[in-house]
Amino acid sequence: MASISSAGIGSGIDVLGLVSQLVAAERAPTDQRLARFESTTKARISAFGALRGGLSGLESAIKKFDGTGADLGRKATVGDGAGFTATVGTTAALGTYRIGVEALATAHKLHSAAGASTTQIGYGTLSITVGSDAPIDVTIAQGKGTLSDIRDAINAKTGGQGVSASVVRGDAGDVLVLSSTKPGTAGALTISASGGDGGLGVLATTGGTMTTQTAAADAKVVIDGITRTHSGNKLTDAISGVTLDLTKAKPGEVFSLEVTADPSPVKASLLTLISSYNTALNALRTQSASGGEGKVAGPLGGDSAPRGITQSLRGLVSNNYSELAALGFKTAVDGSISMDGAAFDKAIAADPGAVARIFGSEGALGKPLRSTLTSYIGNDGLLTDRTKALDNRIKQLSTQREAFNARMGRVEEAYRRQFTALDSMMSKMQSTSSYLTQQLAQFSKQS
Missing domain, CATH: 3.30.70 (Alpha-Beta Plaits)
Structure with a gap:
């Protein structure tokens, strides 16, 4: 194959420049189309990732109410000067106990x-x-x-x-x-x-x-008149759901342990849920923005998926609005929710089981919300499938680009051959022209 290494050889035609310009002009439309398609696809993948992140946060927040997570917490209040401290779990029965530490356990x-x-x-x-x-x-x-x-x-x-x-x-x-x-x-x-x-x-x-x-001695504690001895100073089973840590023996003295309901853990979980819900709605709104009037369109503008997810979430809240309102929940025009803390405290004091009935594993809102989120971000969920399809599209674009680059390589090689042949032909024609010019000049002299 003939090779052109610089301009001015043969006919003086700038072969390399011409070939480069022709190839660039021919590949530009496809390059731009593939680049635009790739950029759009990657933006959509990122957008679906943002939606998955928002919905995953909401899923984690609602799962905090699984099992006993929707039950009110417990708070232990120990009388002043007691020879023990207490921690309580959610299974501890509400009530007041009279406890005396007669002796601490000692090691031999x-x-x-x-x-x-x-x-x-x-x-x-x-x-x-x-x-x-x-x-x-x-x-x-x-x-x-x-x-x-x-x-x-x-x-x-x-x-x-x-x-x-x-x-x-x-x-x-x-x-x-x-x-x-x-x-x-x-x-x-x-x-x-x-x-x-x-x-x-x-x-x-x-x-x-x-x-x-x-001397080796066991601890001795009296709970509501019932004597209990133990080899250590931590009792985890004397009162169901209560752990007693004995700190000082006070024979003959009795102190109170009051176990009361504590709504603060559930309240904190609800505030996390509200924040996660609003974050998910904002992600859906941002990624699906239609643009116009100086506003930037989202990567998923015009896509039905985010609109459908938004409608589902807002529909679940709407279906349970009266129960949520009774707990102090409020909704804004944009669909975001908030909670009046004082109203919640008052409502939960009157109805301690309200949170479990709404947000628990079988709750009126909790159960369908868990199911809905799984249908979107589960292994076979909508967003999972859409993301996989877009990932496959990126792979196909890569294959198309490789094939296109190979084809353009062949086009460039063809142009080089054509212009090399043209250069060679013009070089021969120039040589012939020079020869004829010389012969005519000699003929004129002889005449």
């Missing part, structure tokens, strides 16, 4: 007799039992029987199994301290020794020198 702590830090207590095996658990055997090697050595051996063997060892240096010498990590009688420590030289027997709880610094 043992001290050895004091001795010099270098004294070898002995060697053999220490068996440590925590409550009713299986004994933990700790081997003390010969020559490794100081209190510090024994401490290290115990911690290495029993780490995380209910007991810890330390050495406290006092005026009389070193003291081995064994502490149960389990409060109450269920964590009581029992120590025995066997084997070796018998020296470890001084660390046994029976026949040895170990003394109790803190």
